[in-house]
Amino acid sequence: MESTRKIIIAISGGGLAGAAAARALLRQPHLEVHIYESAPEFSERGQSIGLAINAQRALKSLVPDSGNLLSRAGAVPMNSTRIMIGSGPHAGTKVIDLAEENPGYMMHRAALLHELLEPIPRENMHANKKLVAIEQQPHGLTLKFEDGTSESADALIGADGIFGFVRSYVLGDNHPALKPVAAGWAGAMNMVPFAKARDTLGPESFKINRQYGWVGENGLMIHDLINNGEMVQCIGTSVDRNPSDDRRKSINREYLETVFAKWLDGPVAKGMIDLLIDQEHPAVYEQWEHQNAPTYVNGQVCIIGDAAHAMTPWQGSGAAAALEDAVVLGALFAHINSPDDVERVLNVYDAVRRPRTQRIAESSRLTGRILSGIDETVGLDPTIMHEALKNRWTFIHGFNLDAHIETAVQNLKNDAK
Ligand SMILES: Cc1cc2nc3c(=O)[nH]c(=O)nc-3n(C[C@H](O)[C@H](O)[C@H](O)COP(=O)(O)OP(=O)(O)OC[C@H]3O[C@@H](n4cnc5c(N)ncnc54)[C@H](O)[C@@H]3O)c2cc1C
Known part of the structure; x- marks a missing residue:
């Protein structure tokens, strides 16, 4: 049935997933799209983010001049992610250059989000709108916000993150x-x-733009360039066998020297600890993830990004998966013109996106074990680790997004018959 009015789509959450979904949908004249963000302003917490080749493809599909977007965001093209051994008898040995053929881009998160949101009309962006209730009406949804207001929509895309509603x-x-x-x-x-990182860690690691990942006993240390190469992001992650409910825990130098005790006579740990501790409130952040959800959809409501599939960061793929989600939803909504078809779109979205995203999440868990030196079959042997890592990103980076979209659209058409 042809519809005479626009399909109203609400997006809850204005992070990377919500912004990407808005970009995918807003350019379609038969859709009216609104993003509702709980925070007082649309902003990203956290430091840098890497966009791997599959994320770059998804971004290009959302934003045809994605190269300019990346430049404006101060993105630094990485020549590879170089995995090195950080502790033990092989400390200082190179394991592998990952993503050398199809390098990623590193950038500040806030800069990327800013660029994604920039062209969205302000009247479609609503801050201070924490979604607290969803009511299914005979035709459509009523969304209720913490401030007592409510809105109607034909579809709700939940892009409200790992701790969302x-x-x-x-x-x-x-x-x-x-x-x-x-x-x-x-x-x-x-x-x-940059100068501080180079002086502390030595010039060798900064000869060309590269992400370094140092794998050692119970952990991984990473450094990479962002902000047009003016800044260096440093990360020290370690196994936490007694995780607490606190998302953030204050730490001091002693904490880092204890968790990285076996690394201290190696090539990188002392310098990295100096850099990690050199901030007003040093802290560690617990890694959280979701167990696999049996569905991403209920009626006219779906979840995307971290709301659907929050995963460990070991394969740097959470945001990439969110961008792919957005592209697929955009392609599907382009093929309907009535609110009556929303459920069909969301069911097809679920069927194509859930297997892919949950496969990445599962792969990421095991990759984390290898990259923090706790996989018993790999340990800290550079040759075995090379073999274990060399193909782990193939299914993620080599993904054929166009074919995936084609499958989704075909499924939608078949479903209509
Ligand atoms: C340490 C680390 C490193 C990572 N590195 C990479 C990487 O290099 N590459 C990569 O691809 N991925 C990476 N990821 C994953 C990536 O950061 C996430 O997958 C991505 O940021 C998720 O975006 P999102 O929009 O789904 O969620 P979020 O960024 O959490 O956004 C959710 C938004 O919803 C809002 N919200 C919450 N509740 C409500 C509500 N009730 N109503 C309205 N709004 C609400 C929040 O305020 C927030 O703005 C990393 C993750 C971590 C933890």
Whole structure:
């Protein structure tokens, strides 16, 4: 049935997933799109983010001049992610250059989000709108916000992150996969000026733009360039066998020297600890993830990004998966013109996106074990580690997004018959 009015789509959450979904949908004249963000302003917390080749493809599909967007965001093209051994008898040995053929871009998160949101009309962006209830009406949804206001929509895209609200509507309040679980690692981060990082860690690691990942006993240390190469992000992640419910835990030098005790006579740990501790409030952040959800959809409501599939960061793929989600939703909504078809779109979205995203999340868990030196079959042997890592990103980076979209659209058409 042809519709004479626009399909109204609400997006809850204005992070990377919400912004990407808005970009995918807003350019379609038959859709009216609004983003509702709980925070007083649209902004990203955290430091840098890497966009791997599959994320770059998804971004290009959302933003045809994505190269300019990346330049404006101060993105630094990486020549590879170089994995090195950080502790033990092989400390200082190179393991592998990952993503050398198809390098990633590193940038500041806030800069990327800013660029994604920039062209969205202000009247479609609503801050201070924390979604607290969703009511299914005979035709459409009523969304209720913490400030007492409400809005109607034909579809709700929950892009409200790992600790968001929409997942509970999709899975039910008591579902075992509802709440995030501690993944078993905690990481400290800092961002320092380039000259300081180079002077502390030595010029060798900064000859060309590269991300370095040092794998050692019970952890991983990373440094990479952002902000047009003016800043260096430093991360020290270690196994946390007694995770607490606190998302953030204050730390001091002693904490880092204890968790990285076996690294201290190696090539990188002392310098990295100096850089990590050199901030006003040093802290570690617990890694959280979701258990696999049995569905990403309930009626006219779906979840995308971290709300659907929060994963450990070991394969640097959470935001990439969110961008792919947005592209697929955009392609599907382009093929309907009535609110009556929303559920069909969301069901097809679920069917194509859930297997891919959950496969990445599962792969990421095991990659984390290898990259923090706790996989018993790999240990800290550079040759075995090379073999274990060399193909782990193939299915992520080599993904054929166009074919994926084609499958999704075909499924939608078949479903209409
Ligand atoms: C340490 C670390 C490193 C990572 N590195 C990479 C990387 O290099 N590459 C990569 O691809 N991925 C990476 N990721 C994953 C990536 O950061 C996430 O997958 C991505 O940021 C998720 O975006 P999102 O928009 O889904 O969620 P979020 O960024 O959490 O955004 C959710 C938004 O929803 C809002 N919100 C919450 N509740 C409500 C509500 N009730 N109503 C309205 N709004 C609400 C929040 O305020 C927030 O703005 C990393 C993750 C971590 C933890």
